[in-house]
Amino acid sequence: MIQYDLLADLQHPVGARTLAERAQRFMQEIFPICRSITGDGTRATLDLIGRHVPLERTEVPSTTPVFDWEVPNEWSIRDAYVADANGRRVIDFRRHSLHVLNYSAPVRARLSLADLRPHLYTLPDHPDWIPYRTSYWAERWGFCPTQCQLEALPEGVYEVVIDSELAPGALTYAECRVRGETEEEFLLFTHVCHPSLANDNVSGIAVTTFVARELLRTRPRLSYRIVFAPATLGSIAWLARNTEAARQLRGGLVLGLLGDAGPLTYKRSRRGNTEIDLIAGGVLRALGAHHRTVDFSPYGYDERQFCSPGFDLAVGRLTRTPNGEYAEYHSSADNLEFMRLDSLAESVQAIASILARVGSNRRFRNLAPFCEPRPGKRGLFRSTGGSGPREFELAILWLLNQADGTHGLYDVAAASGIAPEVLATAADTLLQAGLIEETAVASAQSGTAHHGQLEKQ
Numbered sequence: 364m365i366q367y368d369l370l371a372d373l374q375h376p377v378g379a380r381t382l383a384e385r386a387q388r389f390m391q392e393i394f395p396i397c398r399s400i401t402g403d404g405t406r407a408t409l410d411l412i413g414r415h416v417p418l419e420r421t422e423v424p425s426t427t428p429v430f431d432w433e434v435p436n437e438w439s440i441r442d443a444y445v446a447d448a449n450g451r452r453v454i455d456f457r458r459h460s461l462h463v464l465n466y467s468a469p470v471r472a473r474l475s476l477a478d479l480r481p482h483l484y485t486l487p488d489h490p491d492w493i494p495y496r497t498s499y500w501a502e503r504w505g506f507c508p509t510q511c512q513l514e515a516l517p518e519g520v521y522e523v524v525i526d527s528e529l530a531p532g533a534l535t536y537a538e539c540r541v542r543g544e545t546e547e548e549f550l551l552f553t554h555v556c557h558p559s560l561a562n563d564n565v566s567g568i569a570v571t572t573f574v575a576r577e578l579l580r581t582r583p584r585l586s587y588r589i590v591f592a593p594a595t596l597g598s599i600a601w602l603a604r605n606t607e608a609a610r611q612l613r614g615g616l617v618l619g620l621l622g623d624a625g626p627l628t629y630k631r632s633r634r635g636n637t638e639i640d641l642i643a644g645g646v647l648r649a650l651g652a653h654h655r656t657v658d659f660s661p662y663g664y665d666e667r668q669f670c671s672p673g674f675d676l677a678v679g680r681l682t683r684t685p686n687g688e689y690a691e692y693h694s695s696a697d698n699l700e701f702m703r704l705d706s707l708a709e710s711v712q713a714i715a716s717i718l719a720r721v722g723s724n725r726r727f728r729n730l731a732p733f734c735e736p737r738p739g740k741r742g743l744f745r746s747t748g749g750s751g752p753r754e755f756e757l758a759i760l761w762l763l764n765q766a767d768g769t770h771g772l773y774d775v776a777a778a779s780g781i782a783p784e785v786l787a788t789a790a791d792t793l794l795q796a797g798l799i800e801e802t803a804v805a806s807a808q809s810g811t812a813h814h815g816q817l818e819k820q
Contacts, residue, residue, distance in 0.1 A: 369581060369583050369584070369715075369718055369719040369722045369723075370574070370577055370578070370581065370715035370718060370719055371719075372577075373574070373577060373711055373712060373714075373715035374712060374715045374716050374719060375712070376708065376712065379708040379709070379711040379712035379715065380704070380705075380708040382570075382573050382574070382577065382708075382711050383570075383704055383707035383708035383710075383711050384704065385573050386566075386569035386570050386572070386573050386707055386711070387569070387702065387704060387707060389411075389415075389569040389572065389573070390561060390565045390566065390568075390569045390622075390699060390702065391699060392411060393408055393411055393565055393568060393569070394559055394561060394565050394698075394699055395460070395559060396408055396460075396558065396559070397440065397456075397460035397558045397559070398555060398556050398557060398558045399438050399465050399466060399497075399556055399558065399593075400435075400438075400466075400499060400534065400556045400593040400594070400595075400596050400597070401425075401434075401435065401436075401437040401438055401532060401533065401534050401535070401593070402437055402438050402439050402440075402532070403439060404558065405535055405555055405556060405593065406535055408555050408568065408591075409535065409537045409555070409591060412537070412568065412572050412591060413537070415572050415573065415575075415576050416539045416572060416575045416576050416579060416589070417539060417579075418537040418538065418539055418591070419537060419538045419539075419540065420535060420536070420537045421535070421536055421537070421538075421600075421601075421604065422533035422534070422535055423533055423534045423535075423536075423600045423604070424531070424532075424533050425437060425531045425532055425533060425534075426531070427600075429596070429599050429600045429602075429603040429604075430599055430602075430603055432596060432599055434533070434534045434596070434600065435499060435500070435529075436529040436530055436531055436532065437529070437530060437531065437532025437533060437534075438465075438466050438527065438528070438529055439527060439528045439530075439532075440456070440463065440467070440525070440526065440527040440528075441526040441527070442456060442457065442524065442525075442526040443455075443456035443462065443463040443467065443506070443524060443525040443526065443527070444456060444457070444522075444524055445479070445506055445508075445521050445522070445523055445524075446521065446522040446524075447516075447517075447519065447521060448519050448520060448521075450522075453508075453512065453515075453516060453521075454506050454508045454512060459493055459559065459695060460558040460559045461493040461494070461495050461507055461558065461559055461560075461694075461695050462493060462506060462507055462508065463505075463506055463507065463525060463527075464482075464484065464496050464497070464498055464503070464504060464505030464506065464507060465495070465496065465497040465498070465499075465558065466497055466498050466499050466529075467498065467503070467504040467505060467525045467527055468502045468503060468504045468525070468527065468529060469504070469525050469526065469527045469528060469529075470504045470523055470524070470525045471523070471524050471525075472522075472523045473520050473521065473522055473523070474520065474521055474523055475518075475519070475520055475521075476516055476517075476518050476519060476521065479521055479523065480513075482503075482504060482505040482506060482523075483505065483506055483507075483508060483513055484496045484505055484506070484507045485507070485508060485509065485510040485512075485513050486509075486510060486694060487510050489510070489690070489694065489696065490509060490510035490511045490514075491509050491510075491511055492509060492691075492694040492695050492696045493507050493508065493509055493694060493695035494507045494693065494694055494695075495507070495557070495558070495560060495693040495694060495695075496693075499596075502529070504525050509695075534593060534596060534597065534600055536555075536590060536591060536592030536593065536597045536600065536601055537590075537591045537592070538588055538589065538590050538591075539575045539579075539587075539588075539589040539591075540586070540587070540588060540589075541575070541578045541579055541583065541586060541587035541588075541589070542586055543582070543583040543584055543585045543586040543587065544582065544583070544584050544585075545584060545585060545586065545803050546586060546803065547585050547586060547611075547613045547803045548585065548586045548587065548588050548608070548611065548612050548613060549585045549586070549587050549588075549612065549613045549614055549615060549718070549721060550587075550588050550589075550590065550609075550612050550614070550615030550616070550669075550676075550678060551571055551574070551575070551587060551588070551589045551590070551615065551616055551618060552589075552590045552592070552598060552615060552616070552617045552618065552665055552669075552678075553567040553568055553571040553590075553591060553617070553618045553619055554567065554592065554593060554594035554597065554598075554619060554664060554665060555568055555591045555592060555593060555597075556593035556594050556597065557594070559695075559698075560693070560697045561622065561697050561698050561699050561701055561702050562620050562621070562622050562623050562683075562689075562691070562692075562697050562701060562702065563619065563620050563686065563692065563693070563697055564594075564619045564620065566619070566620065566621040566622035566702060566707065566710075567618045567619035567620065567621055568591065570618065570621050570707065570710060570711060570714070571589060571591070571618050573711075574589075574711065574714055574715070574718075575587075575589040577715075578718075583718075583722055584722045584723075585613060585721065585722050588608075588612075592665075594664060594665060595665065595668070597665070598665035598668040598669065599668055602668060602669070602674065609669070609674060609676065610674065610676075612676055612677070612678075613638075613677070613721070614632075614637060614638055614639040614676070614677035614678060614679075614721065615639070615669060615676065615677070615678035615679075616639065616643075616678065616679060616680065616681055616714070616717065617664050617665050617666045617669070617678060617679070617680040617681070618680075618681055618682075618714065619664055619680075619682055620682040620683055620684060620685065620686065621681075621682065621683060621706070621707060621710035622683070622701075622702035622703060622706050622707045622710070623683045623684050623689060623691075623701065623702070623703065623706060624683075624684075624703050624706055625683040625684030625688075625689060625706075626653040626654050626655055626683065626684075627647055627650075627653075627654040627655070627681070627682075627683055627709065627710065627713055628654065628655045628656075628657060628681070628682050628683060628684065628685055629643045629644060629647055629654070629655070629656045629657070629679060629680070629681055630656075630657050630658075630659060630660075630663065630666060630679055630680040630681075630682070630685070631644075631656065631657070631658055631659050631679055632659060632666070632670055632676070632677050632678055632679050633659045633670035633672075633675055634659075634675065634677070635658060635659060637677035637679075638677055638721065638724060638771055638773065638774065639677050639678065639679045639717075639721065640677075640679055641773050641774065641777055642717055642720045642721055642724065642773055643656075643679055643681065643717050644656045645720070645773070646713055646716045646717050646720060647713060649716070650709070650712065650713060650716070657685075663680060663685065663686060664680060664686065666678055666679060666680040681710070681713065681714065681717070683706060683710065720773065723772070723783075723787075724771035724772050724773045724774075725771060725772055725787075725790065725801055726766075726768060726769065726770060726771045726801065726802055726803070727762065727766040727768070727790060727793070727794075727799040727800065727801055727802060728766055728767065728768040728799060728800050728802045729763055729764075729766040729767065729798065729799055730797065730798055730799060730800055731763075731798055732766075732767075735760065735763055735764070736763065736798055738756070738759060741796045741798075743756070743759055743792065743793075743796065744756050744759075754781060754785060755785060755788070755789060757779070757781065758779070758781050758785050758786050758788075758789035759789050759792070759793060761775050761778070761779040761781060761786070762775060762786060762789055762790055762793060762799065763793070763798065763799070765778065766793075766799045768802045772786050772787055772790065
């Protein structure tokens with residue numbers, strides 16, 4: 364029988380909810396931290412993750428080229444405010460980390476309101492929300508008040524202070540490695556650079572941390588690399604430093620935006636027909652949850668780096684409402700109150716089920732590949748012909764034909780319409796007969812599913 368015992372507790376609602384509750388408590392701890400693509404906020408977040416799972420950290424120095432990019436100077440910030448003539452802080456970084464333009468250059472000045480306005484970013488359509496804005500690649504300074512705060516500012520002269528520094532340092536990412544029974548590796552990636560945004564991506568950080576902790580308690584069939592890194596530049600830096608290892612990945616999932624009320628959304632890999640695409644879509648359907656499966660696009664999160672044409676890895680993305688598709692995205696309204704425990708639990712259940720199916724998706728090589736072997740003399744077929752094969756006999760034929768070392772049980776199930784459980788039993792029979800052998804796949808470039816059959820399983 365096919366086995367789904369990896370993370371078995373998390374595949375059921377009670378176990379998934381228990382982990383979600385732990386993740387929710389962890390979210391409260393890491394939410395206030397001012398993170399960015401570099402700096403001590405990200406390191407502090409990794410410190411807290413490291414209390415739950417062992418991490419191997421990598422520091423990539425400033426000016427290091429990573430493909431077509433370069434690691435910038437490290438950003439650190441101690442304080443930032445705009446004060447009125449009475450010294451009252453009318454915009455205060457200490458009240459909310461989103462109040463400062465992320466990666467702001469330092470400034471100390473006294474400015475009129477007219478001169479200050481070009482440096483203020485608001486959300487006029489949501490006058491009580493603080494926007495999240497960044498300036499990684501152009502040196503500038505700025506603040507992000509609410510529209511209501513801006514409209515309440517009287518004319519006058521304001522003291523403007525951003526006590527920050529842009530100086531040589533490093534970009535930091537960390538990995539948790541889980542050793543399995545085989546050397547084949549599966550990737551989990553989540554971004555850790557966003558400050559004080561609950562769904563994006565405190566939810567992804569917390570859920571990934573506790574899923575990693577559960578994986579460490581098992582003896583999984585596959586090995587896992589769980590990467591916590593800044594968005595975009597972090598995955599680019601990781602790929603630059605792990606190019607060969609990346610090309611050997613069995614597949615992967617980018618995880619984020621896991622706690623809002625929207626439907627589970629799986630975004631396919633660039634090829635759209637890989638093992639992870641097939642399995643993730645099948646899991647969402649099996650959960651019976653309201654869900655979406657969408658095709659790849661080069662806009663989004665770090666899946667676009669793993670799926671860039673030079674790598675073209677079997678890496679998809681699991682979110683709920685994708686980036687930019689909910690009103691609270693990149694604003695102070697993406698707060699802890701915006702998170703739903705039921706949504707976090709359902710996300711955990713989906714992740715656990717996907718990992719279990721990938722781990723159960725055994726691959727085989729036909730040891731008699733030149734024409735189909737004679738099954739009757741091995742007692743695999745009925746001795747009376749003429750009536751067409753039964754399902755089990757058909758499963759044997761499909762497995763023998765597809766057993767080229769690249770197709771797993773779920774690939775064959777998608778192509779044939781035969782249940783994975785029947786195929787697993789047939790595979791065990793063929794193994795005993797010495798007609799196939801189980802094999803690892805050397806590269807994520809193989810294992811392509813049958814795209815036209817993706818919706819059948």
